[in-house]
Amino acid sequence: MEYTVKRLAKLAGVSPRALRYYDEIGLLKPARISSSGYRIYGQAEVDKLQQILFYRELGVSLDDIGEMVNSPSFDRAKALKGHLAQLLAQRKRLDLLIANVEKTLAAMEGRIFMSDREKFEGFKRKMIEENEARYGRETREKYGDEAVDRSNKKLKNMTMEQHAALEKLTGEVNEAIRLAFESGDPAGELAQRACRLHKEWLLYFWDGYSKEAHMGLAQRYVDDERFRAYYDKIAPGCAEFFRDAMKIFTGAK
Amino acid sequence: MEYTVKRLAKLAGVSPRALRYYDEIGLLKPARISSSGYRIYGQAEVDKLQQILFYRELGVSLDDIGEMVNSPSFDRAKALKGHLAQLLAQRKRLDLLIANVEKTLAAMEGRIFMSDREKFEGFKRKMIEENEARYGRETREKYGDEAVDRSNKKLKNMTMEQHAALEKLTGEVNEAIRLAFESGDPAGELAQRACRLHKEWLLYFWDGYSKEAHMGLAQRYVDDERFRAYYDKIAPGCAEFFRDAMKIFTGAK
DNA sequence: TGTTGACATTGACGTAACGTAAAGGTTTAT
DNA sequence: ATAAACCTTTACGTTACGTCAATGTCAACA
Missing domain, CATH: 1.10.1660.10 (Multidrug-efflux Transporter Regulator; Chain: A; Domain 2)
Known part of the structure; x- marks a missing residue:
């Protein structure tokens, strides 16, 4: 044929x-x-x-x-064994990629701030990366390189205890925001307490604190979807509420 | 900078x-x-x-x-989720490939005893003995002494090159049968190819080829434990499959 | 017998993310 | 001044084909 x-x-x-x-x-x-x-x-x-x-x-x-x-x-079996080794290496690489993507997604969802599962070193490194990636560019533009570098340095030098305290504080801030949001009053005591806690939390990262910068950040929580996604996980509409509370806290008009 | x-x-x-x-x-x-x-x-x-x-x-x-x-x-989280889905699909495909390669390798290892370990002289002698022991009695009964003797003589007079070719062909036949068996279709191209190769292989031993004898041999691969053991090493159930393919190949009913 | 539609051919570009020359201009250091 | 080190653009190679495009061939039907 x-x-x-x-x-x-x-x-x-x-x-x-x-x-x-x-x-x-x-x-x-x-x-x-x-x-x-x-x-x-x-x-x-x-x-x-x-x-x-x-x-x-x-x-x-x-x-x-x-x-x-x-x-x-030709030794077909040998060739196939080599091929198999390649495939296994590929799968290993894939597994790594997958794990990293999942971690990144988790971080985006905001769980990273509250999870106990992160190891200290990994957490610190990630914190700095995110600090750089998220706050870095815009903060640099507004407040200059030094502020960002100081912020990163602060994180790098953080001790285990400080880290634990920060983690605890992070949870408290989120809880406070949630409670305040439920109260519905941005001028109320609960909301103002959340603002105070948030300022305290911020001092872990910022060396030079100013009401204007704090207010600017709160506004960015509304405008920047990365932040908004994070705060919406606490409660939908939460970012706006927090900004309103912050307006009062910082005395902005 | x-x-x-x-x-x-x-x-x-x-x-x-x-x-x-x-x-x-x-x-x-x-x-x-x-x-x-x-x-x-x-x-x-x-x-x-x-x-x-x-x-x-x-x-x-x-x-x-x-x-x-x-x-x-842009919704980065959504994009990453899509990416993650891709990666997972890739891994699934890889897992399949790996499983198949491993299966193929296992089949190849199971076949080694036929091709590699046999040395030339020992092989030839053994071949004749086996030819006599396996095909001999029944072939003698059916086709007479002369046929068997001619078969043995053919083997004895085989040159080195012929032997190498035979050895190669033997491997190919087994491989073809294995592939065909995996395909599952005794009427398919793979199975019929295996039959053609097996015929070619047989011509090394048989002087007068006939479809009937070929079919008879395939049936004997099923009925005779010694043959069945051999073919079951390629794949369990393989002998029956090969006989079914041979039915179609020889046009037996 | 002519035409048409299904087939065949080679050649060429596109794919993803660069590596690696090649040919030639610019800056820097000695 | 000159050479080393840098820069530029252009372009081919990588993998396994998909997809035209331009053109030639074969089988069938009117």
């Missing part, structure tokens, strides 16, 4: 283009070329194609497949 | 080529171009590059990174 590209392609379930490509790279040459230049494949080529496709299914590169099917003395 | 490509590259741990590429695709444009055409980056670009590299580490495509870092209203 003889086959043209289309026929063989259909028989084997591949595209004609693939067959031409295999010819081009010398992986599977047709049995002969017809007088009009058509590729003609025979039974032997069908058989060989089956083998090629078998290894292709295993994710082996065409280059390697070429060696496997074209040289009878 | 201003940076040329090399400097920024070093600072960020990427190649100058990468920075030029990022410029080319509009991912990270330099702050300005010097009078002599040099790319000059500023602090803002350093910061942006950090973000880019952060997402790159997570395996996000530059295309997607572009959207994430260039549009403030």
Whole structure:
């Protein structure tokens, strides 16, 4: 039985283009070329194609497949073992990526601030990264490089106890905001207490505190969706409420 | 602080080529171009590059990174979730590949005893003995002494090259049967190819080939424990499958 | 027998994210 | 002044084809 590209392609379930490509790279040459230049494949080529496709299914590169099917003395098992090692390495890399993406997502959802599961060092590093990435650019623009660098430095030098205290405070701030929000009054004692706690929390990061900067940050909690997402997890609409409370706290008009 | 490509590259741990590429695709444009055409980056670009590299580490495509870092209203968490889904799908595919490669390797190991361990002389002698022991009695009964003797003689007179070819063919036959068995279809191309190869293999031993004898042998692979044990090493249930394929191949009813 | 539609050919570009020259201009250091 | 070190653009190579485009061939039908 003889086959043209289309026929063989259909028989084997591949595209004609693939067959031409295999010819081009010398992986599977047709049995002969017809007088009009058509590729003609025979039974032997069908058989060989089956083998090629078998290894292709295993994710082996065409280059390697070429060696496997074209040289009878080739150690196929050894080649496959090498291939397996590659696949395992790939999976390892993937696992890492997946873990990191999940961690990043968790951080975005805001859970990072409250989770006990983070290790101290990892937490510190991440804190600095986020501080840099989130607060860095805009804070730099408004308050200059020094403020950001000082903030990072503060975090780096934080002790275990300080870290624990910060973590506790973070929880208290969020709880205070939640309670205040439930009260519904941004001028009330609960809301003002939340603002005081938030200021205290902020002093962990900022060296030079100013009411204006604090107010600016509260406004950014509303405008910047990254922050908003975080605060909306406490309660929807929470960011606006907190900003309103902050207006009163800082005496902004 | 201003940076040329090399400097920024070093600072960020990427190649100058990468920075030029990022410029080319509009991912990270330099702050300005010097009078002599040099790319000059500023602090803002350093910061942006950090973000880019952060997402790159997570395996996000530059295309997607572009959207994430260039549009403030972009939902990064959603994008990352989509990315995560992709990664999980990739891992699933990888797991499948790995399982298949491992299965193939196991099958190959199970086959080794046929090809590698046998030395030439020992092999030939053994072949004759086996030929006599396995095919001999019944073949003698059916086709007479002469047929068996001719078969043995053929083996004795085999040259080194012929033997090597036979050994190779033997491996191919087993491999073909294994592949065919995995396909599950005794009428399929893989199975029929295995039958063709088996016939070719048989011609090394049999002087007068007939479809009936071939079919009879395939049936014997099922009925005779010694044969069955051999083929079950390729895959359990393999002997029956091969006989069914042979039924179609020989046109037996 | 002519035409048409389905097939064939080669050539070329596009894909992702750069690595690696090559050919030539600029800056810096000695 | 000159060489080293840097910069630029252009362009090909990487993988395994998909997708035109321009053109030639074959089988069937009117």
